[in-house]
Amino acid sequence: MRVLVVLVCLLSLPAAANAQRIEIGGSFVTTGGYDAGEQSAFETPNSTNPNAAPFTLFTTSSTVTSAIGVEGRLAVNVSRRVAVEGTFQVTWPSLQTRAADDFENAPAITAEERVTSYLGGASLVYHFRTGRFLPFVAGGASYLRQMHEDNAGVVTGAEIHGGGGVKYWFGRRFGLRAEAGLSSRGTSIGFEDKRQTVPTLGVGLNYRF
Amino acid sequence: MKRMLSAALVAVVLGATAPVALAYLKLGTRQGTALITLRWNSMPVRYFVTNRDVPNVTAPQLRDAAGRAFATWAGVPNVAISSQFVGFTGATPSSGDGATVLGFTNRPDLDRVLGSTSFIVDTVSGEVLESDIFFNSTFAWSAASAGETNRHDIESIALHEIGHLLGLGHSMLGETVNDGGRRVLGAEAVMFPIAFSPGTLNRTLKADDVAGISDIYGADTFRKATGSVTGRITKNGAGVLGAHVIAFNPATGAMVGGFTLSPDGTFVIAGLEPGPQLIRVEPLDDGDVGSFLDPGLNIDADFQAAFYPKLVTVPRGGTSRSVDISVVAK
Numbered sequence: 001m002r003v004l005v006v007l008v009c010l011l012s013l014p015a016a017a018n019a020q021r022i023e024i025g026g027s028f029v030t031t032g033g034y035d036a037g038e039q040s041a042f043e044t045p046n047s048t049n050p051n052a053a054p055f056t057l058f059t060t061s062s063t064v065t066s067a068i069g070v071e072g073r074l075a076v077n078v079s080r081r082v083a084v085e086g087t088f089q090v091t092w093p094s095l096q097t098r099a100a101d102d103f104e105n106a107p108a109i110t111a112e113e114r115v116t117s118y119l120g121g122a123s124l125v126y127h128f129r130t131g132r133f134l135p136f137v138a139g140g141a142s143y144l145r146q147m148h149e150d151n152a153g154v155v156t157g158a159e160i161h162g163g164g165g166v167k168y169w170f171g172r173r174f175g176l177r178a179e180a181g182l183s184s185r186g187t188s189i190g191f192e193d194k195r196q197t198v199p200t201l202g203v204g205l206n207y208r209f
Numbered sequence: 210m211k212r213m214l215s216a217a218l219v220a221v222v223l224g225a226t227a228p229v230a231l232a233y234l235k236l237g238t239r240q241g242t243a244l245i246t247l248r249w250n251s252m253p254v255r256y257f258v259t260n261r262d263v264p265n266v267t268a269p270q271l272r273d274a275a276g277r278a279f280a281t282w283a284g285v286p287n288v289a290i291s292s293q294f295v296g297f298t299g300a301t302p303s304s305g306d307g308a309t310v311l312g313f314t315n316r317p318d319l320d321r322v323l324g325s326t327s328f329i330v331d332t333v334s335g336e337v338l339e340s341d342i343f344f345n346s347t348f349a350w351s352a353a354s355a356g357e358t359n360r361h362d363i364e365s366i367a368l369h370e371i372g373h374l375l376g377l378g379h380s381m382l383g384e385t386v387n388d389g390g391r392r393v394l395g396a397e398a399v400m401f402p403i404a405f406s407p408g409t410l411n412r413t414l415k416a417d418d419v420a421g422i423s424d425i426y427g428a429d430t431f432r433k434a435t436g437s438v439t440g441r442i443t444k445n446g447a448g449v450l451g452a453h454v455i456a457f458n459p460a461t462g463a464m465v466g467g468f469t470l471s472p473d474g475t476f477v478i479a480g481l482e483p484g485p486q487l488i489r490v491e492p493l494d495d496g497d498v499g500s501f502l503d504p505g506l507n508i509d510a511d512f513q514a515a516f517y518p519k520l521v522t523v524p525r526g527g528t529s530r531s532v533d534i535s536v537v538a539k
Contacts, residue, residue, distance in 0.1 A: 039462045041455075043383060043395030044415070048356070048408045055384060055395025060459050060487060097459050097487055099516045103384060104491055106514035111487055113520040150530055152522035153483055191460040191485075 023075040023083070025177055027204025028068065031091050031117075034198055036062035036190030058102040062191050067093035067117065071202060075125065083125040087142070091117045095148075095189050113149040115189050119159055120145075127167075137164040138179070146189045157187030167206060175206040234378030234468060234501060235425060238332045244470075245335035247328065247376040248425050253291035254279070254374070257298040259312025263346045266313075266363050268297055270352035271344075275311050278367040281412065282375060285419050287434075288426040290375065302341040304329050309339055309374075311367070313346040323348055323404055324366050326373035342370040349407065358408045365404075365411040372400050372418065376425045379501050380417050381453045381493065382466055397464055402500040416463035420480030427480070436523035437479040440532030441469075442490055444512050448474025449536065451493050451501075451508035456486040456523075468502065483525040488517035490534050512536040 038061045042054035069091030075083045093115050100108035121142025128135045139162035146155045163181015170176070184197040236247040258272045266274075272294055279292035302310040304327045316322065322345055329339040344350065344366060351360035383396030385403060393403050398417040405411050414422075423431045438456050442449040452469045454476050467478035491514040498504050515536050521529045 037459065039459050041457050041464055042462060043397040044411070045395050046393040046405045046409060048358070048406070057384065057395075057397075057464075058489070060457070062459050095485060095520060097485075097520055099487055099489070102489075102514060102516075104514040106489060106491070106516055109516040109518055111516060111518055111520045113485060113522060148485065148522035149520075150522065152524040152527075152529060153485075 021077040021208055023073070023077070023085075023206050023208040025073040025075070025204055025206035027071045027073075027177060027179075027202040029071045029089060029091065029200060029202040030066060030068050031093065031183060031200050032198040033064050033066040033093065034190070034196045035192075036064050036095065036097075037192040038062070039191060056101065056103070058099055058106070060097050060099050062095065062097040064115070064188070064190055064196075065094040065096060067091040069117070071204070073206075080130055081127045083127070085123045085125050085138070085140070087119070087121055087123060087140075089119040089142075093117060093189070115149070116147045117189070118145040118147075119143070119183075121159065121161075123161070132169045134167040134169070135164070136167065136179075138162070138181070144185055144188065148189070155187055155189050157185060159183055159185045161200070163200065165202075169206075169208075173207055175208070176204075177206050178203045234380070235421065236328075236373070236376050236378050238330065238335055240333065245332070246425060247330055247335050247337055249375065250334070250336045252289060253293040254309065255293045255295050256309040256311055257295050257300065259302060259310060260297040260299055261313050263313045263350055265357070265360060266350045266352045268312075271311070271313070271363060271367075272297070274352055274364040275367050275371070277364055278371045278412075281368055281414060282371060282422060285414065285422055287428045287431040288423055289428065290422070290426050302343040303327070304339060304341055307339060309341060311342045311370075312344070313350075314343040315346045316343070317347045319345055320347065323361060324370045326370045328374075337374075337376065340374045342367070342374060344370075356408050356410050361404065361407050362410050362412070365399075365409075368399050368412055368414075369404075372422070375422060377418070377421050380421070380466065381468075381501060382415070382417050382455070382464055398466075416458075416461075417465045420465045420478075423480050431480070433526045434483075435480050436483050436525055436527050436529065437477055437481060438486060438488065438521055438523060438529045438532055439477045440475070440488070440529075440534065442474040442476065442534050442536060444509065444536050444538065448472050449509045449512065450474065450506060451498070451510065452476070452512070452536070453491050453493060454478060455489045455491070456481055456521075457489060458482055458484065458486055459520075460484060470502075472507070477528075481523045483523050485520040485522050486529075488521055488532050488534070490515055490517075490536060511538050513539055 040059045041057040045052045071089040075085035096112040119142040123140030125138040142159040144159045161183045165179025283290040349360040351357035379402040380398030380400040382398040383401035442452040455466045492510040
C-alpha cells in the first residue's frame with residue numbers, strides 16, 4: 001500500500017511533451033512459491049477424556065511451487081518519467097501435497113496438480129531518470145484468476161504488486177527490461193485462507209512507438 | 210439381507226467389539242443389475258418407543274435420546290428429514306407389525322451386538338415401509354448427558370442405528386487394534402460399525418456421515434454445491450472388489466469414503482466439497498467383511514494401502530476425471 005501511495009502522488013507531476021509515447025513489451029517471469037498449509041487426517045479418539053489427542057491416520061503438508069511464465073505489457077508514458085502500464089501474466093505453478101506417516105504404512109507420496117494462474121491489471125511506473133539506462137519503480141493491482149487442472153475449479157481474487165528494475169534502450173525502439181518485486185494475493189490456490197506474498201522476477205524486451 | 214416375499218428384511222448390527230477403517234455406504238436392494246437405494250419416501254418418520262425401562266435408562270429417557278438423535282440427522286443442512294414420536298408402546302421392536310418401534314430387548318445370545326436395525330422395504334422402489342431398532346439390554350446403558358463410566362451412551366448408539374433406519378450402511382472410517390479383543394483407536398464416522406468403549410460419547414456427525422445422508426436425502430442445492438470423485442482400483446490389471454477409497458480434503462481435514470462395489474473395481478464418492486482432494490485406498494483388512502458388504506462377495510484385501518499421486522480437484526456440481534489407482538499385493 002505504501003508503494004501505491006507514492007505512485008498516486010507521482011501522478012500529480014506535470015506531464016511532459018513526449019507523454020504520448022507508447023511501449024509494448026514481453027517478459028519471461030518467475031514467481032516464488034509458498035507454504036499452502038498443513039492438515040492431518042484426524043479421527044475422533046476412543047477416549048472418555050474430551051481433551052484426548054486425536055488419532056492420526058496420516059499427515060499432509062502442502063506447498064505451491066515457484067513457477068515460470070510469460071507477461072505482456074502495454075504502457076503509455078504520461079510524462080517524461082511516469083507511465084501507466086497494463087499487464088497480463090500467465091504462470092504455471094504446481095500445488096503439491098506431501099502425505100506421510102500413514103498408520104497403515106501407505107508409502108509417503110507427493111501428490112500434485114498443475115495450476116494455471118492468470119493476472120490482469122495495471123501499474124504505475126516511475127523512472128528515476130531519462131536516457132538509455134532507466135531505473136524505475138512500479139506498483140499496481142491486478143485481478144487474479146487461478147485454474148485447477150482440467151479447469152475443474154477456479155480461484156479468483158485481487159492482487160497488489162510493487163517492485164523496481166531497469167530498462168536499457170539499445171536505440172530508439174528496442175530495449176531490455178529486468179525487474180524484481182513482490183506480489184501479494186488476498187486469495188490464491190492453497191489450503192490456507194490467508195494473504196500470500198511471493199517474490200517475482202522478470203526479464204524481457206520492450207518496443208516503443 | 211434376507212428377502213421375505215415381496216419385501217426384504219435387512220439387519221445391520223453394531224458390534225461391541227471388532228476392527229475397521231472406511232467410508233459411507235448406502236443400504237439398498239438389487240433389481241437385476243440395478244441397485245435401488247433404501248429411503249423413506251414420506252416424512253415425517255413416525256415411530257414408537259417401547260414402554261420398557263432398563264437400569265439407568267427409562268422409557269421417557271430413551272424417547273428423549275431418540276428424539277435428539279433424529280434431530281441431529283435432521284439438522285444436516287439441505288436434507289429433507291423429519292420425525293415424529295407417536296407414543297409409547299408395549300410392542301417389541303420387531304419387523305412385520307406395520308409400526309416403527311425403538312426399544313430395548315434382552316438378547317444375551319448376541320453378546321457382541323449393542324443394537325440392530327431391521328427393515329420392511331418395497332424391493333422394487335426401495336421405499337422403507339417399516340424399520341425397527343432394538344438396543345440390547347444385556348449391556349449396561351446410560352442416558353446421562355455427560356455419559357457414565359462403564360455404560361454405553363444410549364444417544365450415541367441411537368444416532369448410529371437411526372443412521373441405518375434412514376438408509377445408511379456402515380462406514381469404514383476408523384481404526385482398531387487387537388489387544389485381546391478388538392478395540393477402536395479412532396473413528397471419523399458415527400456409522401463406523403464398532404462402538405467406542407463404554408463411557409464415551411459419539412453424538413456428533415462427521416463429514417462422512419453428512420455426505421452419506423445428503424446423498425440419500427439431499428436437495429438439489431446440495432448436489433449443485435458439491436461434487437464427486439470417480440475412478441477404478443486395479444491390481445495386476447484386474448479390478449479390486451471391496452477396496453475402501455478415502456477422499457481427504459487438505460483444506461479442512463474432512464474425510465469421506467466409498468467402496469469399490471463391483472468386480473471391475475470402480476467407485477464413486479459423492480457429496481464432496483469442491484476443490485482439491487487427496488485420494489487414498491486401503492484394503493478391508495482388519496474388519497468383518499459382513500459388517501460392510503455381502504460376505505459372499507470375492508473381496509480382495511490383499512494389497513497395500515496407497516495414495517493416488519495426483520491431487521484431484523472436485524468440480525462444483527460435477528464429477529472429477531477418472532482416478533485410476535493400481536495397487537500391489539502385500
